[in-house]
Amino acid sequence: MPGTIVDDVEIIDAGHGGGTPPPAGGDDDGDSSGSRRPVPRRAYFTALQLGLAAIVMFFMALASSYIVRKGLGTDWQRTPLPPVLWFNTAILLTSSVTIVVARRKLEGGERGAFQTWWWVTTGLGVLFLAGQIIAWRELAAAGMLLATNPSSSFFYLLTAAHGAHLGGGILALFYVAFRPWSRSRISQGTAAELTSIYWHFMDGLWIFLFALLTLGR
Amino acid sequence: MVTHESGGGHGHHAPPSGFIRKWVFSVDHKVIGIQYLCLAIFSVFLGMALSFLMRLHLAWPTVKFFFFKGGVMTPEQYLALMTMHGTIMVFMVLTTAPQSGFGNYFLPIQIGAADMAFPVLNMLSFWTTFVSLCVMVSAFFVAGGAPIGGWTSYPTLSALGEIAGPGQGAGETLWIVGLAIFCGASLMGALNFITTLIDLRTKGMTLGRMPLTCWTWFVTAILALLAFGVLLAACILLLLDRLAGTSFFIPGGLVVTDQVITWHKGGSPLLWQHLFWFFGHPEVYIAILPGMGVASHLLSTFSRKPVFGYRAMVGAVCGIGFLGFCVWGHHMFVSGMSPYSAFAFSILTMTIGVPSAIKTFNWLGTIWGGRITFNCAMLFALGFVSLFVTGGLSGLFLAQPSLDLYLHDAYFVVAHFHLIMGVAAIFGMFGALYFWFPKMFGRFMHEGIGKVHFWLTFIGVYAIFMPMHFLGLAGNPRRYSEMTAGPFLVALQPLHAFISVAAFVTISAQLLFLFNFLWSLKAGKEAKEENPWHATTLEWSIPSPPPFDNFGGREPVVYHGPYEFSVPGAADDFIPQHLAPELVRKA
Numbered sequence: 009m010p011g012t013i014v015d016d017v018e019i020i021d022a023g024h025g026g027g028t029p030p031p032a033g034g035d036d037d038g039d040s041s042g043s044r045r046p047v048p049r050r051a052y053f054t055a056l057q058l059g060l061a062a063i064v065m066f067f068m069a070l071a072s073s074y075i076v077r078k079g080l081g082t083d084w085q086r087t088p089l090p091p092v093l094w095f096n097t098a099i100l101l102t103s104s105v106t107i108v109v110a111r112r113k114l115e116g117g118e119r120g121a122f123q124t125w126w127w128v129t130t131g132l133g134v135l136f137l138a139g140q141i142i143a144w145r146e147l148a149a150a151g152m153l154l155a156t157n158p159s160s161s162f163f164y165l166l167t168a169a170h171g172a173h174l175g176g177g178i179l180a181l182f183y184v185a186f187r188p189w190s191r192s193r194i195s196q197g198t199a200a201e202l203t204s205i206y207w208h209f210m211d212g213l214w215i216f217l218f219a220l221l222t223l224g225r
Numbered sequence: 226m227v228t229h230e231s232g233g234g235h236g237h238h239a240p241p242s243g244f245i246r247k248w249v250f251s252v253d254h255k256v257i258g259i260q261y262l263c264l265a266i267f268s269v270f271l272g273m274a275l276s277f278l279m280r281l282h283l284a285w286p287t288v289k290f291f292f293f294k295g296g297v298m299t300p301e302q303y304l305a306l307m308t309m310h311g312t313i314m315v316f317m318v319l320t321t322a323p324q325s326g327f328g329n330y331f332l333p334i335q336i337g338a339a340d341m342a343f344p345v346l347n348m349l350s351f352w353t354t355f356v357s358l359c360v361m362v363s364a365f366f367v368a369g370g371a372p373i374g375g376w377t378s379y380p381t382l383s384a385l386g387e388i389a390g391p392g393q394g395a396g397e398t399l400w401i402v403g404l405a406i407f408c409g410a411s412l413m414g415a416l417n418f419i420t421t422l423i424d425l426r427t428k429g430m431t432l433g434r435m436p437l438t439c440w441t442w443f444v445t446a447i448l449a450l451l452a453f454g455v456l457l458a459a460c461i462l463l464l465l466d467r468l469a470g471t472s473f474f475i476p477g478g479l480v481v482t483d484q485v486i487t488w489h490k491g492g493s494p495l496l497w498q499h500l501f502w503f504f505g506h507p508e509v510y511i512a513i514l515p516g517m518g519v520a521s522h523l524l525s526t527f528s529r530k531p532v533f534g535y536r537a538m539v540g541a542v543c544g545i546g547f548l549g550f551c552v553w554g555h556h557m558f559v560s561g562m563s564p565y566s567a568f569a570f571s572i573l574t575m576t577i578g579v580p581s582a583i584k585t586f587n588w589l590g591t592i593w594g595g596r597i598t599f600n601c602a603m604l605f606a607l608g609f610v611s612l613f614v615t616g617g618l619s620g621l622f623l624a625q626p627s628l629d630l631y632l633h634d635a636y637f638v639v640a641h642f643h644l645i646m647g648v649a650a651i652f653g654m655f656g657a658l659y660f661w662f663p664k665m666f667g668r669f670m671h672e673g674i675g676k677v678h679f680w681l682t683f684i685g686v687y688a689i690f691m692p693m694h695f696l697g698l699a700g701n702p703r704r705y706s707e708m709t710a711g712p713f714l715v716a717l718q719p720l721h722a723f724i725s726v727a728a729f730v731t732i733s734a735q736l737l738f739l740f741n742f743l744w745s746l747k748a749g750k751e752a753k754e755e756n757p758w759h760a761t762t763l764e765w766s767i768p769s770p771p772p773f774d775n776f777g778g779r780e781p782v783v784y785h786g787p788y789e790f791s792v793p794g795a796a797d798d799f800i801p802q803h804l805a806p807e808l809v810r811k812a
Binding site: 047048050051054055058059061062063064065066067068069070072073076077080081082083084154155158161165169 | 419421457462470477503
């Protein structure tokens with residue numbers, strides 16, 4: 009810093025991630041007539057990634073507890089997993105495919121087809137949650153309740169925590185479908201992209217949890 | 226230099242006009258920052274009132290006071306006060322004021338942004354924090370009163386309900402729920418901070434030109450983002466143990482209050498300790514890192530010198546943040562952990578001494594040979610360094626398992642964490658307030674009262690906490706409400722009385738501060754110029770207080786590093802970050 013005044017100055021180095029892009033750029037111009045500069049589109053993706061990082065930490069804490077608790081004492085009993093879980097898994101994987109199709113349709117400008125595939129995805133998400141509740145009821149009917157055994161405690165806890173996060177995804181799907189996007193800060197396409205990233209993540213998270221519950225019984 | 230467009234925006238970005246939208250449910254980061262600071266000031270006085278009662282009882286255990294039922298505080302009441310003091314201070318003061326308060330107000334301005342990336346989320350974050358405070362404080366008013374499990378709320382006693390003591394019923398449940406809500410609030414805040422800092426920096430504001438305050442808010446937000454999710458998971462497990470009869474943390478065969486616990490078995494309280502401290506240690510840095518940033522900022526500004534070793538400072542902050550996630554086990558040396566684990570945690574803990582020493586060395590390097598102005602802000606920054614060193618040195622003692630076994634449950638630890646985490650962080654915040662007050666409110670705080678406040682507080686906290694080291698070495702256990710049991714404790718009683726008197730003087734000094742704060746809002750000397758301290762960062766390029774959208778819709782451009790003081794060849798002893806090179810006057 010010392011020594012130079014003028015030479016030291018590097019003029020307007022926006023750099024990676026530094027600086028705001030021209031406000032009129034892209035499809036994300038909400039209303040720039042106000043005195044505030046619009047938030048760049050990438051901020052939404054940054055925020056989503058950060059949110060996912062926090063969710064990962066939350067589930068890693070639960071998964072670590074699962075592994076530690078299983079290693080303690082001798083009271084761990086294997087919880088029989090209801091077969092409907094395999095069906096649910098297939099449903100969720102399918103929904104990840106349909107959301108990709110929906111986004112392609114939106115990018116191709118086929119709004120009608122987008123709506124259809126988006127609703128199919130939403131329906132599959134609701135179906136998955138219904139399937140999880142069926143799994144709970146089957147397990148409860150078999151006498152495995154929340155407090156019966158640590159393994160069943162974790163089963164209910166992990167599925168409920170995942171279900172709650174997936175429920176958030178379903179709300180996002182509804183939001184994307186219903187919100188009037190003409191006056192918003194981001195376009196419907198961006199919102200659909202963000203939602204689909206979250207949705208795929210919930211899919212992957214379920215595969216991880218299902219593997220933990222199956223292989224780590 | 227700066228031209229301000231008329232700030233009248235249109236659409237939903239226009240400044241709100243009604244009282245509710247402007248001051249209550251505001252989405253303006255500056256108002257939210259002030260709301261957080263108000264919440265922290267309320268909480269700090271509440272927490273201080275609780276410590277006042279505790280110190281009163283510790284010094285004169287047999288004297289009757291009308292505000293205790295039956296005249297004398299019971300051990301359970303003492304523990305309830307201790308729990309709530311710790312909780313309120315750690316979460317509602319040390320987590321909110323440095324980061325959410327000052328960070329909210331100044332991070333967007335210092336990086337040249339008009340607001341946080343997600344203003345509504347920001348508002349939601351504050352009001353969630355407010356709900357969390359209400360839920361926690363409501364524990365005082367339910368049957369059984371506030372919980373007695375300490376701010377760490379260790380199972381098994383925190384997981385068993387009323388049987389474990391008064392306050393462990395509804396009070397403890399409210400405490401856990403309040404904490405879980407706080408986790409949500411902190412996660413929202415952290416996400417917003419990081420996104421804002423990554424994506425909303427103005428032209429020219431490269432990472433290497435960010436003020437160190439922003440760097441510390443950034444690292445703090447990353448710590449919060451990664452730590453609070455873990456605490457949330459732990460809170461849910463604990464709630465299930467309490468309410469749903471699960472056994473995550475509760476082993477079998479417990480006998481509590483003459484009753485055999487038969488409905489739980491197989492769990493481990495150590496699992497809670499691991500989860501809690503995996504959050505809890507980063508939490509310590511969440512409290513102290515912003516103070517480090519403020520100290521660096523003030524030492525440089527009021528020594529009229531660049532920060533010594535800016536890059537090393539950034540590296541040290543990142544290093545402390547990273548190591549903060551690797552050392553949680555040093556809180557558990559007395560848990561019976563494997564000596565090999567303890568050794569690893571011990572070495573890693575002492576490694577933190579390296580970045581800490583880099584910071585201290587650089588602070589001294591920054592003020593070395595500088596033209597120092599000893600105003601209130603600078604005094605508190607110097608006080609921060611002093612307290613950080615004093616509190617940090619005892620950390621090296623406690624980092625060694627063999628010493629920690631003896632000292633862990635004694636007053637030595639109380640002295641250590643109060644100095645480094647509590648008081649040092651608070652000194653950082655006092656410095657920040659005296660420094661930024663003219664920017665926030667357009668008036669100065671009274672320097673004379675401020676200096677009296679500083680010296681009383683500075684001497685006061687040393688008088689409170691230095692003797693506690695000796696109490697700890699003498700074996701005085703912490704969390705005890707009376708020292709009347711054994712002869713060796715009775716011998717220490719005069720020291721307790723001394724500490725209590727010192728505490729009362731220090732608390733009185735904070736009333737002086739409160740008076741100064743409120744009086745200066747109304748009648749303090751007006752800050753006529755934008756940049757009264759001749760500082761370099763962007764907040765000093767805009768009016769005081771800043772307009773609704775900070776820069777009047779204009780995007781500032783940054784040409785300089787954050788600490789260009791006394792640059793050779795320049796006419797002025799500071800070069801603001803936004804000053805175009807051709808406008809820098811040559812000597």
